[in-house]
Amino acid sequence: MEYKYNAIILNKIDTGETDRVYVVYTLEAGRILARAIGVKKPNAKLAGNLEPITYCEIFLAKGKGRGNITGAIPIELFFAIKENISALEKVFGALKIFNRLVTQEEKDEKTFQLLLNYLIAMEKITKETKESNLKFDILTLGFVFKLLQNLGYEMETKKCAKCAKKLVAGENYFNAERGGIICPACARMQNNKIRITDEAVKLIRIFLDNKIENLGKIKTESQNLRNPKIIAMEAVRWVVG
Numbered sequence: 001m002e003y004k005y006n007a008i009i010l011n012k013i014d015t016g017e018t019d020r021v022y023v024v025y026t027l028e029a030g031r032i033l034a035r036a037i038g039v040k041k042p043n044a045k046l047a048g049n050l051e052p053i054t055y056c057e058i059f060l061a062k063g064k065g066r067g068n069i070t071g072a073i074p075i076e077l078f079f080a081i082k083e084n085i086s087a088l089e090k091v092f093g094a095l096k097i098f099n100r101l102v103t104q105e106e107k108d109e110k111t112f113q114l115l116l117n118y119l120i121a122m123e124k125i126t127k128e129t130k131e132s133n134l135k136f137d138i139l140t141l142g143f144v145f146k147l148l149q150n151l152g153y154e155m156e157t158k159k160c161a162k163c164a165k166k167l168v169a170g171e172n173y174f175n176a177e178r179g180g181i182i183c184p185a186c187a188r189m190q191n192n193k194i195r196i197t198d199e200a201v202k203l204i205r206i207f208l209d210n211k212i213e214n215l216g217k218i219k220t221e222s223q224n225l226r227n228p229k230i231i232a233m234e235a236v237r238w239v240v241g
Contacts, residue, residue: 002061009054010095030106034060036069049074080126087126090136094143100240111150117212118143125216135216137225142207142215144232153239156180157205169198174231176238200227
């Protein structure tokens with residue numbers, strides 16, 4: 001039986017001399033693995049439409065085990081991202097995190113749309129200006145926080161994640177186990193905490209409260225991203241164990 005999926009190609013894995021297995025995130029079934037037979041042959045028509053960072057319709061012949069890709073129709077190839085080394089590096093980094101966080105074959109339309117909107121926003125920024133490293137950083141970091149939020153790991157940033165008192169500017173900390181920011185009093189009794197700056201708290205709140213396509217408009221200095229990057233990676237590390 002053949003199935004049609006709206007799919008974003010995340011990765012490809014060579015298997016044998018001419019075949020590949022593709023890791024794809026679909027609107028209809030979440031993250032799946034699918035094989036393309038003979039796709040590495042010089043005259044293979046499928047290969048160009050199945051490159052990572054491609055949004056396409058794929059057709060899957062499925063029986064037992066993994067399905068075989070029988071066709072692919074590109075919807076968006078994201079050429080600007082693929083031709084910009086800085087943008088490509090950020091997107092591949094984001095997809096690596098995405099692959100670690102999402103589970104196999106679990107449908108999630110909201111997460112699919114978030115990933116697609118992130119790629120569309122990155123493509124737009126890349127087209128507008130070729131040197132947008134800071135904007136690439138901001139948008140990608142925002143994507144990671146919003147992905148965690150979508151998957152049920154939203155960070156508490158308004159009140160202490162332990163005592164629930166309203167946070168005030170000054171000395172605050174992030175604790176992944178508690179799922180957010182904790183006040184100085186609670187931090188004294190908590191291990192594995194990371195100091196979080198007031199600017200980082202502000203940025204994370206903006207990330208969580210706004211649509212992904214609007215995050216490229218944020219104006220800040222590159223040094224202000226260092227602390228929230230550490231926070232994001234610690235949150236991801238805790239989620240994936």
